[in-house]
Amino acid sequence: MPDDCRLSSLDPLQIAWAAGFFDGEGSTIAYFPNKKKSRYLRVQATVPQSGEGEVPEVLHRFRAAMLGMGKIVGPNEYGIYVWKTRGFEETQATIALLWRYLGAVKRAQASAAIREVLDGYRSGRLKARPSRRASNDHVTHAATCSESASEDDFDRAWAAGFLDAEGCFGTYHSRPRKGGPDWYRIRVSATQHGVIGVPAEVLVRLHRALGGLGRIEKHGDPDDFRWLAEGTEAVDQVLARTGRWLGTVKADQAQLALRRFRAQVRLQGTATHCVRGHEYSGSSMRGGRLRRICRPCDRINARLRRAAAGILPRQFRNEARRYTF
Numbered sequence: 001m002p003d004d005c006r007l008s009s010l011d012p013l014q015i016a017w018a019a020g021f022f023d024g025e026g027s028t029i030a031y032f033p034n035k036k037k038s039r040y041l042r043v044q045a046t047v048p049q050s051g052e053g054e055v056p057e058v059l060h061r062f063r064a065a066m067l068g069m070g071k072i073v074g075p076n077e078y079g080i081y082v083w084k085t086r087g088f089e090e091t092q093a094t095i096a097l098l099w100r101y102l103g104a105v106k107r108a109q110a111s112a113a114i115r116e117v118l119d120g121y122r123s124g125r126l127k128a129r130p131s132r133r134a135s136n137d138h139v140t141h142a143a144t145c146s147e148s149a150s151e152d153d154f155d156r157a158w159a160a161g162f163l164d165a166e167g168c169f170g171t172y173h174s175r176p177r178k179g180g181p182d183w184y185r186i187r188v189s190a191t192q193h194g195v196i197g198v199p200a201e202v203l204v205r206l207h208r209a210l211g212g213l214g215r216i217e218k219h220g221d222p223d224d225f226r227w228l229a230e231g232t233e234a235v236d237q238v239l240a241r242t243g244r245w246l247g248t249v250k251a252d253q254a255q256l257a258l259r260r261f262r263a264q265v266r267l268q269g270t271a272t273h274c275v276r277g278h279e280y281s282g283s284s285m286r287g288g289r290l291r292r293i294c295r296p297c298d299r300i301n302a303r304l305r306r307a308a309a310g311i312l313p314r315q316f317r318n319e320a321r322r323y324t325f
Contacts, residue, residue, distance in 0.1 A: 010067060013149055013157045017245045018065040019101035020158035021058065022047060023202050024165025024192075028095065028110040030117050041126050043091045043117045045110070046084040051075060058164050058247045059083045066094055088117060101158050103202045159209040160245035162202060166190040169235065169254035171261055186261040187230040188238050188254070191219055199225040210241055232258060269294075276300075 026047045033042055049056045051074075059072050063083055069090045074081035085091040095102075095110045102110075120126040171184040194200035199216045206227050207216055214229030229238060239246070239254055246254075269275045274294040281295040 011065070013153060013245065014061075014065040015097055016101045016154040016157040017161035017164075018062050019098045019103075020161025020163075021062055021165045022098055022161075023103040023106055023158075024162045024190075025049065026106060028091065028106070028113045030113040041117050041120050043088055043113050044085050045070075045091045045094050046082055048080050048082045050079050051081045052079070055081050057249065061247065066097060069094055088114075101154065103205065105201065155205075155209040156241050157245045159206055160242035160247075162206055163188075163190060163238075163242060164247040164250050166192060167250055169250065169257045171257055177267055180265060180267045184261065184264065185230060186232060186235055186257050187228060188214075188235050189226050189228045191224065191226045193221070193223050194225055196222045203227045210238060213237055232261060 022045075026045060028043065028045045030041055030043045033040070047059065047062055049059050051059075053075075055072055055074075059081055063070055063072060070083050070085045072081055072083050076082075085094055092114060095114070099107065167188060167190045169186075169188045171186050174183045174185040176182050190203065190206060192200035192203050194203070203216050203225055207214065210229075213234055214227055216225055216227050218224070219226035229235070235254060235258060239251070243251065266275050269280075269292070273279055274292075274297055276294075276297055278294050278296045280292045282293050283290055284293045285291075
């Protein structure tokens with residue numbers, strides 16, 4: 001059995017993640033190099049991704065999931081790096097690996113590009129030439145590593161890949177607040193173009209893979225839709241569903257958004273705690289209304305009123321009871 005068999009590193013869950021990533025960022029095209037001066041029609045699968053002076057981690061991960069096929073080039077003038085296949089065989093093998101988990105749109109796109117190349121050469125309209133790359137054929141393959149994974153695991157891995165490509169975790173302006181800074185809400189979203197009036201199939205699939213969390217709404221153009229989930233509980237649930245496969249960039253983005261949201265100064269308490277974070281002591285009628293009572297805040301406010309009136313603070317016999325300093 002050969003030691004260099006690429007199938008020995010095949011991981012079905014990473015393939016599912018890569019399919020989600022390709023559904024978000026990938027494309028397959030047939031083209032003539034050097035515009036139309038060449039008679040050799042080529043087909044190529046590509047995945048672009050922006051980087052900050054270095055190759056994005058997700059492109060290295062995608063190439064590894066594709067068993068080392070393709071190459072990463074860039075950056076261009078816009079800081080974009082691109083993973084791309086080298087030749088017909090690699091393109092066909094890439095699509096074959098992704099096919100089981102790939103969405104309908106990218107399947108149709110890849111099929112059309114490959115069919116265009118094959119039809120051109122089979123009809124004699126185009127002339128084929130021998131491949132310039134050395135072949136490394138062997139009959140006996142290494143056994144693939146297959147872990148016991150459920151269909152739900154594959155759906156979650158695909159969703160993580162799609163979020164790595166199209167997802168965004170962040171905070172956005174909600175409303176101004178009287179007596180304090182504006183309030184920001186937290187959300188996770190992913191956008192995709194479909195057809196007019198019909199959400200893209202991949203957004204419906206993402207919504208289903210995340211357990212029906214969030215909603216799909218119109219966004220921008222008539223054929224543009226967005227999957228959206230709001231609140232810390234929703235973000236935590238998305239991370240719980242996809243965190244095993246989610247890339248470091250989007251995972252860090254999510255944690256940063258959570259820290260920013262939770263660092264906001266609240267001007268209102270919750271159902272169980274006051275604005276200072278104390279647990280409510282009970283309820284009582286005040287001003288003709290039933291109000292929640294916070295004894296620690298009552299003591300703090302009484303102390304502030306006495307200080308404003310120029311009254312010296314009361315002396316504590318037991319310093320352990322001091323609640324303000």
